[in-house]
Amino acid sequence: MTTGVIETGVGTIRTGVLGGGFMARVHAAAAQAAGSPLVAVASSTPARAADAARRLGAGRIEADAAALVAASDIDVVHVCTPNATHAPYALAAIAAGHHVVCEKPLATTTADARRLVDAAADAGVVAAVPFVYRYHPMVREASARVARGDTGTLLSVQAAYLQDWMLAASDDDWRVDAESGGPSRAFADIGSHLCDLLEFVTGERIARLTAVTRRVFDRRADREVGNEDIAAVLAELGSGAVATLLVSQMAPGRKNGLVLELHGTGESLRFAQERPEELWVGGRHGSQLLLRDPATADAASARLQRMPAGHPMGYQDAFDNFVADVHTAIRGGAPDGLPTFADGLRAAHLTEAVLASAERREWVEVDA
Known part of the structure; x- marks a missing residue:
């Protein structure tokens, strides 16, 4: 099991992103604004991952989601993939000891969503969904x-x-x-x-x-x-x-x-x-x-x-605030409204x- 920031506490929070589309770009920008290095990305194909890594400024690409989730130098995984993959990818990230930010819908069924809630609680990880208009x-x-x-x-x-x-x-x-x-x-x-x-x-x-x-x-x-x-x-x-x-x-x-x-x-x-x-x-x-x-x-x-x-402040500012609160929670804080x-x-x-x-x-x- 990877442990990363769960053990290191206030150290640098290192980010991995699953996906390479518009939302992956928004997530990556918010993580970087919070001072988190984008360690790796993975996408549906190696070619798409390579393109995403170039656009997002990632340190490396991983062959697939399983490889990214298994990485020991990532603390929080952002799941920005098609809806039906959210639950299995988020569950895998939790099982590997990572904190998780998962795009909505969290899952396509309530049964899968409840399974994710229970898994995150059992693992003691921060698990957030970007309902960012709150921010x-x-x-x-x-x-x-x-x-x-x-x-x-x-x-x-x-x-x-x-x-x-x-x-x-x-x-x-x-x-x-x-x-x-x-x-x-x-x-x-x-x-x-x-x-x-x-x-x-x-x-x-x-x-x-x-x-x-x-x-x-x-x-x-x-x-x-x-x-x-x-x-x-x-x-x-x-x-x-x-x-x-x-x-x-x-x-x-x-x-x-x-x-x-x-x-x-x-x-x-x-x-x-x-x-x-x-x-x-x-x-x-x-x-x-x-x-x-x-x-x-x-x-x-x-x-x-x-x-x-x-x-003026806008959508990316709201997303930046959301990810900043995720990092506060990872460091042991309790930000209001996360x-x-x-x-x-x-x-x-x-x-x-x-x-x-x-x-x-x-x-x-x-x-x-």
Whole structure:
């Protein structure tokens, strides 16, 4: 068993990355920003691994995932591979003694997600899922306002996550194949982010839901489509607040339109991911637009503000903050709001509930 940082404690945290696509680049950049050397990468073929190593600045390539996981000079493995491989790769990394950052969905079934949660707990490793929208400072500002009672009693939630990258029948991706992407695509891929953000900011959980899904094209290019393009969800939170959620990868002009709006008896709050420097605060007798400013922010928000006011922060900054918190946890700290494999399991429960409701056309209780 490799031990790495589990024994060395505060020493340098060394990173290995499985995968070579866009998310691997984001993970690698965040690890390097945290001062972690990118020791090695592995991809689906040696040629792709070599290309990824060049682009990401890795020290070496490994022949395959098994070789990377077996490496004794890696402390944390980032799993950035197709969805169906997440569970076996993450389990192998845990068994080898590594800490793990696994892309969402953590697994394509709740059984596999629970197996990962249990394995990480038994091994005593840090195991995190990058629900990184939690790491926008203005999201933390929103959650702080809810926690201290400014919003009052939560009444309703209006939320959406809209993209357009799968708009045409010719738009194709491995995710449309259920064997690689899993039984859910739009909801598991981006709806999971939306629900995590909703539950994180409100401090409440979705208790029950009813859903409709739509698959617009049965085939894309030369591939059979095995999962949904659109999901619409009506949900009830634990307090009785009602929520509507629309998730689509076929909304023309929407590139990454994640929006969360809360309505309470005291105020409303609206965060839009494409305008991450702002938080809209609505009141019956007037509204205001709060701009990110570490000088006036809540402490939970200020700790994530790497730049002074007026110097925009964005998605990579949020990801950098997430990986920095992973490293803090590896060194024995307990950073507030770090999304773990338990949050990945929660997303798997919600995904299965959405698919079950859509199939049966009925309300479904969401497992804890």
